[in-house]
Amino acid sequence: MAGDIYEDRIMILSQDKTHAHRIEKPSASATVDNPLCGDRVTIDLRLENNRVVEASHHVRGCALCAASATALCANAKDEDIATLIATGDQTTAMLKDGGAGPKGKFEDFAAFGPVAGYKSRHSCVLLPFDALKKALGARGT
Amino acid sequence: MAGDIYEDRIMILSQDKTHAHRIEKPSASATVDNPLCGDRVTIDLRLENNRVVEASHHVRGCALCAASATALCANAKDEDIATLIATGDQTTAMLKDGGAGPKGKFEDFAAFGPVAGYKSRHSCVLLPFDALKKALGARGT
Amino acid sequence: MSFDPAAIRAEFPILQREVRGHPLHYLDNAATTQMPHAVLNAVHDHETKHRANVLRGVHTLAEESTEAYEQARGHVARFLSARSEEVIFTSGTTSAINLVAHSLGNTFAEGDEVIVSDLEHHSNIVPWQMLRDRKGIVLKFLPVTNEGRIDLDALDALLTARTRLVSLVHVSNVTGAELDVRAVAEKIHAVGAKLMLDGAQRMAHGPFDLPTMGADFYAFSGHKMYAPNGIGVLWARQEILEDLPPFQGGGEMILAVTREKTTFAAIPHRFEAGTPPIAQAVGLGAAVRWIESLDQSRAESHLKALTGRTLDGLATLDKGRGLIQMLGPSGTQARMPVVSFSVNGAHPHDICQMLDGFGVALRGGHHCAQILMDCFDLTGTTRASLAVYNTTEDVDALLTGLDQAISRLT
Amino acid sequence: MSFDPAAIRAEFPILQREVRGHPLHYLDNAATTQMPHAVLNAVHDHETKHRANVLRGVHTLAEESTEAYEQARGHVARFLSARSEEVIFTSGTTSAINLVAHSLGNTFAEGDEVIVSDLEHHSNIVPWQMLRDRKGIVLKFLPVTNEGRIDLDALDALLTARTRLVSLVHVSNVTGAELDVRAVAEKIHAVGAKLMLDGAQRMAHGPFDLPTMGADFYAFSGHKMYAPNGIGVLWARQEILEDLPPFQGGGEMILAVTREKTTFAAIPHRFEAGTPPIAQAVGLGAAVRWIESLDQSRAESHLKALTGRTLDGLATLDKGRGLIQMLGPSGTQARMPVVSFSVNGAHPHDICQMLDGFGVALRGGHHCAQILMDCFDLTGTTRASLAVYNTTEDVDALLTGLDQAISRLT
Numbered sequence A, B: 001m002a003g004d005i006y007e008d009r010i011m012i013l014s015q016d017k018t019h020a021h022r023i024e025k026p027s028a029s030a031t032v033d034n035p036l037c038g039d040r041v042t043i044d045l046r047l048e049n050n051r052v053v054e055a056s057h058h059v060r061g062c063a064l065c066a067a068s069a070t071a072l073c074a075n076a077k078d079e080d081i082a083t084l085i086a087t088g089d090q091t092t093a094m095l096k097d098g099g100a101g102p103k104g105k106f107e108d109f110a111a112f113g114p115v116a117g118y119k120s121r122h123s124c125v126l127l128p129f130d131a132l133k134k135a136l137g138a139r140g141t
Numbered sequence C, D: 001m002s003f004d005p006a007a008i009r010a011e012f013p014i015l016q017r018e019v020r021g022h023p024l025h026y027l028d029n030a031a032t033t034q035m036p037h038a039v040l041n042a043v044h045d046h047e048t049k050h051r052a053n054v055l056r057g058v059h060t061l062a063e064e065s066t067e068a069y070e071q072a073r074g075h076v077a078r079f080l081s082a083r084s085e086e087v088i089f090t091s092g093t094t095s096a097i098n099l100v101a102h103s104l105g106n107t108f109a110e111g112d113e114v115i116v117s118d119l120e121h122h123s124n125i126v127p128w129q130m131l132r133d134r135k136g137i138v139l140k141f142l143p144v145t146n147e148g149r150i151d152l153d154a155l156d157a158l159l160t161a162r163t164r165l166v167s168l169v170h171v172s173n174v175t176g177a178e179l180d181v182r183a184v185a186e187k188i189h190a191v192g193a194k195l196m197l198d199g200a201q202r203m204a205h206g207p208f209d210l211p212t213m214g215a216d217f218y219a220f221s222g223h224k225m226y227a228p229n230g231i232g233v234l235w236a237r238q239e240i241l242e243d244l245p246p247f248q249g250g251g252e253m254i255l256a257v258t259r260e261k262t263t264f265a266a267i268p269h270r271f272e273a274g275t276p277p278i279a280q281a282v283g284l285g286a287a288v289r290w291i292e293s294l295d296q297s298r299a300e301s302h303l304k305a306l307t308g309r310t311l312d313g314l315a316t317l318d319k320g321r322g323l324i325q326m327l328g329p330s331g332t333q334a335r336m337p338v339v340s341f342s343v344n345g346a347h348p349h350d351i352c353q354m355l356d357g358f359g360v361a362l363r364g365g366h367h368c369a370q371i372l373m374d375c376f377d378l379t380g381t382t383r384a385s386l387a388v389y390n391t392t393e394d395v396d397a398l399l400t401g402l403d404q405a406i407s408r409l410t
C-alpha cells in the first residue's frame, strides 16, 4: 500500500495537537487555501527580533498537511525567519527535484521524502510553508 | 475514375443549354440554394390547366445539377404537375433506397443511378426538383 | 444479450493493468469510465481508414467520415429514442449546459428566474451564475434532503410565473440519487418553464426514452459512458431547438456569410460551429451500441448488488462507532452506483492515497459540488463509483483497504 | 533530424489505403491532416494504460493522466516558445476564437471597433458578427489583393482610437498567403488595439517563436497538425489572460463556489471549464514532438518544391487557354502549400468527384470563405493542400487526373 508516504513519523506528527491552536495577538498570521483539495492552513507566529518565540497552526486538511504544520511549528521556536524559509525551500527541492531535504532540527521534513513520487500531494506538505510566507510577507516590517 | 457518375448521357444533358434561360411572366417560379455547396437553381414554369406549357432553368451549379435541370425542363412539356412530382419522388427513391428510377419520358433520370453511391451528391441531382416544388407551392392556385 | 462480468472485464484493456503491485480496482467511474475494445477499435479504425473533415467534402474519405459522423448521431438518437436532428454534439456536459445558458439564456430578461438545486455539479451552477451576472436573472436553489436527494417538496414555493428554466441533475455524482423526473416535469411546464437535466451520471446505465420523460433539454458526456473524452451531447426537443439562436459562430453552422449578415444552418448543425470531434463522435456511437449490447436488467441487478455490498460493507466496517457518515440514499432504490462517505478524523485524500496502495482507485474531495458539501458541513467525501465491469473483488478490495486505512488514520 | 518522404509516408497508416482502385493521394490537408503512428500510439497508450479524469484525483491513474495532460501543455508551449500557463486547451480554432469573442469581446463597449479581413475563414468572422449583434461594436473588413493576400495598405485607414482588436488569418486556407505579422503588429499596438491571429493553417509547418512575433492571441486546431480532432489551443500573453474573465463555467475552472458567488481559478485552468479533451491533448503533445523531429528546413523545401510543381503543372495544363484561374500568390514566397484554382465551365465539385476516381482527395467549394469568394466573384474553388507526407506522385496524379477531368467537363 501507499503506506510508504504515511510512515509512522508522519502519522505521529499529524496526530500531535500540541501546536494546533491559535495565538492571541500574533506578530504575523496568515491563512491559505489549496484550491485543488479545499484544504486550509492558518499559521500564527509570535516573533521577537526576527526570531520565533511561538508558532501555532490551524489545519483543516489531510494528514500530510497536518504533519507538515506540526513539524514546522514544533521546531520553529528560537529559529530565525531565514531558517524557516530555507527549510521550506529545502522541502520543496526534496519533493520536486529529489533534494536531500532539511537536516538538523527540521529533519522531520525528511520523512516526507516518499511524497516526491506523488505530485498531487506535494502541495499538501508545502501548504504550511505557503501560509508561513504569506504571514511573513503581510507582517509589514 | 468516378467516370461512372459522369456517363455520356449526363455530360450531354449538362451541356445542353436549350432550356437554360428565364421565362418572362412564368406562372410559377422559384430559386433554391444548396447550402452545402452554394449551388443555386431557378425553375420557371408556364402552366395551363395544371399542365406544363414551357419549363426553363437557370443553374449555377455542378454538372449533375445542370444535367438534372435539363432532364426536367426538356421533358416537362405537356406533362401534368403530378407526373413531375412523381418523377422527383422516383428519382429520390432511386438515389436513397435503390429504386429503379423514372421510366418512359423521364427515363433520362435513370442515368443518375450511379450517383446513389455518392451521398454528398444526391442533393445536386434533386435540387431542380426542390425548386420545382417550391415554385408550385408558391404558385397560390 | 448476455451479462458476464468476467467477459466484460476482458474487453477493457486498462483493467489488465497493475497499480502498485495490485490488480487495478477502478472505482472512479463517476469521474471517467474506461473504454472497451469495441470503442477503442471504432476510433482507431476511423482514424486510420476514414479520417477526413466532414460535411463539405466530396472525396471518398470525406464521404465516409461524414457518413460515420452522422451515423453516430443516429446511434445516439436511437439510444435516447429521439430524432437525429435533436442530437447536438458538443465537447461534453459542461459545454452543453453552457450552450443552453447562452442560446436560451440570452433570451431571458432581467428578473426572469432559473431554478437549480444544492445537489448540482458546478457545471450546472456556474453557467447560471454567469448568466445572472450578464442578464440580471434570479437564480434559486432547491434544497437537499438528508438522504442527499433534491427536496422536491420545495419546488412549488420556488416556481413562479417568471420561472423560465429549471435545471437539475438527473443522477447526482456525489450521492447517486436519481431524480423523479415525472414528479417535477408537469409542475414546471405548468408555469411555462422548461426543464433541463444534467444526465452526465445517467448515461452509462442503459438506453431510455428521453422524449416521454418530460425533460426539454438533456446534457451528457461521452467519457462517462465508455466513450472518448472531448465529446458530449445536448439533446433538446426539435421545436425548441428550431427557435434557438446559435451559441458559437464558425464554419459548418452557416447558410451564407456576407460582411453584413450571416444566416444560419438548420438544426443540428447550427449549434456545431467548427470542425466537430469526429472520431470522438464515432467512439460515442460505438459506446452506445456497446451499452445496448448488454442485458440491461442483469447489468442493473449486478450494479445494485455491488452497491448494496458496498453500503453493507461500510456499515459493518463502522462497527457501530459512528465513524463513517454516508452521504446519499440509505438503500439502492432510485439511485445509481455512486457511494460517498466521510470518515471522522480521516481526510478523503489520505483515504484515497492509502487505497491507491491497494490498487483501489477512488475519488476524494468536493466532487465539484461545494454547495452540497457546505450543506452537510463537509469539505469533501470519499467516493466509490461503479461500472458494469466492476466485481465483488473490487468492492472487497475497497472494504479491506478501507479497514486498514481507517485504523491507521483515526 | 531527417527528412525522407518515403519513410514519413510509412508512418501514416491511412496512406496505405486504396481509393477506387488507386493509391490514396491525400491533398486535403488544409481541411484535416492525417495522423502518424507516434500520435495514434500516444493516444492509444494513454487510453489503455492511464485514462482517468484529471486535476483533482490522487489515485495512480489520475496522477498519470494529469501529468500527461500538463506535459502535453508543456510540449505545446515549447513548440510556441511560450509559457505553459499561456496555453489554453480548447476544442479547436473555432472555439478558441469564440472564447476571445466572449471573454475579451464582452469587455468592449458600443462603438468599439474590431477589424478582420475579407480573407478570413468563417470562424474568424461569424463570432465577431455575433459580438456586433450583442454589443453594438463596429466590424470592419480589410480588403484582399489580387494575389489573395490581405491588403495591408488599407490598415492605416481603418485603425482608429476605437479599435480594440484586429483579428487576421495568419495563413489563408484558400490562397495559402502568409501574413506579414511584423508589418502590422506595431501599428495595431500603436492605437492600443490587440492583435489576434488565426493560426489554423500555420501550425503543421513547424515550431516558431510566437511571443516575439507580435501577436497577442493565437488560435489553432490539433486536427490540422497531425493531431486528433476535438483539441485546439488558444494562446495569449500571460498578462492579458490574467485580466480576462472566464468564458464557459463549470468544473475545474473554479476556486470556490457558493450559491451567491464563485471565484475562478488561475490561468490556464480558468478557461478550461469541464473535463478537458485529455487524450486529445496527449495526442497534440505527441504531434508537436513529431513535427519537431523533422528537419524543418528540408520539410519546408520539400513543400515549396511540391507547391511550385503544382503551380507550374496547372499553368502547363492550361496551355495558355485562360481556362484555369489561380486564386492566390503566383509564387511560393510567403505562402504555405495551399493551392486554389477555378476552371472555367467546370464546377469544383465535379472536379473533386472526378479526381476522387483517381484516388486524389481534393476539396471544392467556398472553403468557409464566402466573403473571399464574393470578392473574386466565384462560388467556389478547387483546392489542393499539401502536407509533409505528400510526394511528386501525389502532385502528378492530381495533374494527370485534372487534365482528363477538364477535357471531359469543359
Ligand SMILES: Cc1ncc(COP(=O)(O)O)c(C=O)c1O
Residues within 6 Å of the ligand: C250, C251, C273, C274, C275, C276, D030, D031, D092, D093, D094, D095, D121, D123, D124, D169, D171, D172, D173, D198, D200, D201, D221, D223, D368
Ligand atoms: C484558416 C482557418 N481558420 C479556422 C478554421 C477552423 O478550424 P476548426 O474547424 O478546427 O475550428 C480553419 C479550418 O477549418 C481554417 O482553415
Ligand SMILES: Cc1ncc(COP(=O)(O)O)c(C=O)c1O
Residues within 6 Å of the ligand: C030, C031, C092, C093, C094, C095, C121, C123, C124, C169, C171, C172, C173, C198, C200, C201, C221, C223, C368, D250, D251, D273, D274, D275, D276
Ligand atoms: C453530474 C455531473 N454533471 C456535470 C459533469 C461535467 O461533465 P464534463 O466534465 O464531462 O463536462 C459531471 C462530471 O464531471 C457530473 O458528474
